[in-house]
Amino acid sequence: MYRLIACDLDETLLDKNRHVSQKTQETIKKAEIQGLIFTPATGRGFYSIKQTLKELAAENQANHYMIGFNGGIIVENQGPTIINDFPLSFEILTRLFAFGAAYDVAIHLYTFEQTYLYHSNPDEDAYLSTIPHEKRLDDDFSFLKNQTCYKVLFQNLDRNYLEKLEQELPVDLRAQLEISYSSNRYIEFNPKGVNKGMALKLLAEHLQISMDETIAIGDNINDLTMIQAAKLGVAVANAVPSIKSAAQHTTIATHEQSAVAEVIETFILKEL
Numbered sequence: 001m002y003r004l005i006a007c008d009l010d011e012t013l014l015d016k017n018r019h020v021s022q023k024t025q026e027t028i029k030k031a032e033i034q035g036l037i038f039t040p041a042t043g044r045g046f047y048s049i050k051q052t053l054k055e056l057a058a059e060n061q062a063n064h065y066m067i068g069f070n071g072g073i074i075v076e077n078q079g080p081t082i083i084n085d086f087p088l089s090f091e092i093l094t095r096l097f098a099f100g101a102a103y104d105v106a107i108h109l110y111t112f113e114q115t116y117l118y119h120s121n122p123d124e125d126a127y128l129s130t131i132p133h134e135k136r137l138d139d140d141f142s143f144l145k146n147q148t149c150y151k152v153l154f155q156n157l158d159r160n161y162l163e164k165l166e167q168e169l170p171v172d173l174r175a176q177l178e179i180s181y182s183s184n185r186y187i188e189f190n191p192k193g194v195n196k197g198m199a200l201k202l203l204a205e206h207l208q209i210s211m212d213e214t215i216a217i218g219d220n221i222n223d224l225t226m227i228q229a230a231k232l233g234v235a236v237a238n239a240v241p242s243i244k245s246a247a248q249h250t251t252i253a254t255h256e257q258s259a260v261a262e263v264i265e266t267f268i269l270k271e272l
Contacts, residue, residue: 002268004202004209006041006226007219010183011050011255013040015018018130020055023204027261029180031268037207041067041196043151043182043222046075047109048131053077069110070180070190070222071199072150074206082112084202086194087148095173097141097151102163105154108133111147124155127185152189162187175181180222184240188222197225217263218243219255234263 007013013020018098020028028038039058042049045068050059058064060077074084093109097118100107107118115133118141119125125135156162159181166179166187178190196216204211214222216230219239227246228254234260235247244250253259 001213002215002232003035003218004037004039004204004207005122005211005215005264005268006039006196006203007216007260008196008220008223009040009042009044009049011238012217012218012223013260014052014228015256018051020052021257021258021261024261025055025058027258027269028055031264034268036264036268037063037209039065039067041071041200041218041223041226043068043070043180043215044127044131044155045069045112045115045150045190046073046080046112048115048133052131056135058152065203067196067199069150070178070188071195071197071225072110072190073112073201074203083113083206085150086191087147087150088152088189088191090145090149092173092176092191093141093144093149093152093183095170096138098170100144100152100154101139103154104108104157104161104166104167105155107169108153108155109141109144109149110151110153111144113148116141116144121155123157127224150190154187155185157165157185159184182222182225184219196223197227197229199227215263217260217268218253232267236260 053059065079106120106124108117116157117135180188212231215232216226217234234249235244235250238254251262252260253262
């Protein structure tokens with residue numbers, strides 16, 4: 001019996017309008033009544049997924065959890081209460097910002113409470129229209145020196161451009177970073193070793209759940225580590241090829257067709 005699901009949000013749980021379908025909401029609720037713990041695992045932060053937590057009836061609820069910033073934080077929703085966190089140093093943040101500023105990318109800097117957006121463009125402004133963030137019109141991030149920052153992200157719609165950028169990172173800087181990709185528009189940077197797979201293992205340990213009782217569901221490269229860590233790794237039908245190759249199961253449905261509900265119906269509810 002599977003007791004814990006870690007599930008990516010964008011292009012996995014959420015439809016193109018960033019909502020959880022009614023079918024998926026109802027299916028998750030049925031499984032939770034039977035004891036399942038359903039945990040969003042996202043590159044975004046806690047406060048940027050509040051709409052999703054509301055739709056999951058998980059906002060400010062005890063025994064409900066989220067993994068944010070690609071594993072940079074593990075949070076119990078009631079409070080919220082941070083269970084584990086793995087911040088970036090201000091030195092690394094500074095080096096990443098200086099590096100990204102020389103390229104054609106929008107830059108995101110993340111604290112627990114806020115997403116700060118620099119060097120934005122019209123496409124990124126439109127994409128973030130429903131996600132809380134603060135748009136900055138200068139390059140000043142000195143106010144973050146005494147704050148806790150968890151992740152840096154660069155955006156460009158050309159995936160090849162982002163991959164070229166990764167190769168041009170200074171070798172010593174790259175060695176200190178966990179690098180992943182998401183939504184076919186982002187390259188994301190966490191401290192080395194910090195990823196969704198690590199966070200899933202830590203959350204399972206916190207909940208005293210065996211990894212043999214876990215499922216991970218995702219669509220893109222930042223989901224790879226949790227797909228590999230879980231007993232059952234699941235790729236949604238719209239996942240990138242490398243995620244489908246790593247997963248033990250691929251859904252018939254896409255994120256637009258309630259793929260997560262399909263997973264729960266197949267591997268959770270049919271076992272009851």
